[in-house]
Amino acid sequence: MANKGLNDARQNKKDEFYTQLSDIQNELRHYKEHFRGKTVLCNCDDPRVSMFFHYFSYNFEALGLKRLITTCYKNQDRDLFSRHDCERAIYLVYDGDHNGNRVPDPEEIGIHELQGNGDFRSPECIELLKQSDIVVTNPPFSLFREYVSQLVHFGKQFIIVGHQNAVSYKEVFPLIKNNQMWFGYGFPGGAAHFISRYEDTATAGNHKKGMIRVSGVVWFTNLEIQKRHEPLILYRNYTPEDYPSYANFDAIEVDKTDEIPCDYDGLMGVPKSFLDKYNPDQFEIIGNASDMDWCRSAGVAPMGQETIDRLRQQGNMAHVTAKMNSLYLVRDGKIVLPYARIIIRRRTPA
Ligand SMILES: C[S@@+](CC[C@H](N)C(=O)[O-])C[C@H]1O[C@@H](n2cnc3c(N)ncnc32)[C@H](O)[C@@H]1O
Numbered sequence: 001m002a003n004k005g006l007n008d009a010r011q012n013k014k015d016e017f018y019t020q021l022s023d024i025q026n027e028l029r030h031y032k033e034h035f036r037g038k039t040v041l042c043n044c045d046d047p048r049v050s051m052f053f054h055y056f057s058y059n060f061e062a063l064g065l066k067r068l069i070t071t072c073y074k075n076q077d078r079d080l081f082s083r084h085d086c087e088r089a090i091y092l093v094y095d096g097d098h099n100g101n102r103v104p105d106p107e108e109i110g111i112h113e114l115q116g117n118g119d120f121r122s123p124e125c126i127e128l129l130k131q132s133d134i135v136v137t138n139p140p141f142s143l144f145r146e147y148v149s150q151l152v153h154f155g156k157q158f159i160i161v162g163h164q165n166a167v168s169y170k171e172v173f174p175l176i177k178n179n180q181m182w183f184g185y186g187f188p189g190g191a192a193h194f195i196s197r198y199e200d201t202a203t204a205g206n207h208k209k210g211m212i213r214v215s216g217v218v219w220f221t222n223l224e225i226q227k228r229h230e231p232l233i234l235y236r237n238y239t240p241e242d243y244p245s246y247a248n249f250d251a252i253e254v255d256k257t258d259e260i261p262c263d264y265d266g267l268m269g270v271p272k273s274f275l276d277k278y279n280p281d282q283f284e285i286i287g288n289a290s291d292m293d294w295c296r297s298a299g300v301a302p303m304g305q306e307t308i309d310r311l312r313q314q315g316n317m318a319h320v321t322a323k324m325n326s327l328y329l330v331r332d333g334k335i336v337l338p339y340a341r342i343i344i345r346r347r348t349p350a
Pocket of ligand 1: 015019045049052118119139
């Protein structure tokens with residue numbers, strides 16, 4: 001299914017994909033020390049369906065949480081997938097186990113009505129956001145920019161699911177560049193398997209019925225994790241033949257993150273997957289070459305007419321209009337437009 005499901009999700013605003021408990025456990029085990037004494041908010045979560053609610057309520061004591069708040073969107077029925085058939089919504093507050101059985105019993109969970117539909121942007125949901133310390137959820141992909149901007153605006157800590165393509169968004173890239181947000185540990189094999197409520201969900205290969213596989217899905221966080229301080233082992237040496245320079249910018253092309261040369265001090269263009277290995281002690285992020293405004297400000301020379309003509313002869317005009325100001329290189333006499341490069345520089349050891 002690869003990215004088709006996600007692209008369709010963005011286009012049709014199909015946001016009803018549910019995260020599996022095993023994926024939540026797999027990621028959150030790396031953050032345990034952050035939760036002691038904290039209020040966690042899951043603000044895109046039907047509590048009885050969301051495995052986020054399940055994870056935090058059952059691990060409440062083990063994590064030493066202070067409070068768990070979960071809001072659902074346009075739904076008052078706790079036992080069904082969000083059908084968006086009700087304008088009113090509820091939120092749940094759980095303050096931990098009181099009867100000693102270490103299980104969140106229904107009478108221990110406070111159920112409250114919201115005035116509106118539970119939209120994370122509504123004033124009453126923002127009030128709940130203000131009461132919380134750490135936000136953990138898989139928000140709707142179609143509202144990801146607004147979702148992240150709101151978290152940053154209110155200075156919240158977060159662990160959220162999103163697509164790695166979101167790093168190119170103008171609202172998101174500066175956060176990555178300025179070390180205000182980074183990739184978490186990730187999904188096994190680089191793809192998430194979500195539970196889908198859509199009846200037309202394909203059952204690809206040997207995946208279970210009702211599951212959708214989406215590649216490129218990652219966890220984003222601003223909580224400290226060991227992973228981002230592990231150095232990428234660099235084993236290749238720079239040669240101009242292996243690492244050609246762009247024709248219109250003073251940087252070299254590195255088409256695989258693992259092949260970043262250990263001895264090149266200048267600017268390098270790397271694929272977005274680099275961010276999964278990014279260690280801010282080792283590298284500095286300079287800019288996003290998919291952002292034409294950045295390209296202009298950084299002095300990327302626009303393609304000349306001769307280059308455009310050569311591309312036309314090569315038959316890839318479809319890309320040219322959008323990429324007139326982007327990076328290109330000449331390889332074996334052909335114009336090559338690398339896909340979505342991030343410009344980085346190695347930090348030289350102190
Ligand atoms: C990708 S699903 C993930 C659900 C759940 N967090 C999980 O991971 O299992 C996104 C959820 O956000 C809800 N949602 C959509 N628009 C919303 C909004 N404006 N405010 C709050 N929640 C919203 C959808 O109903 C959906 O349940």
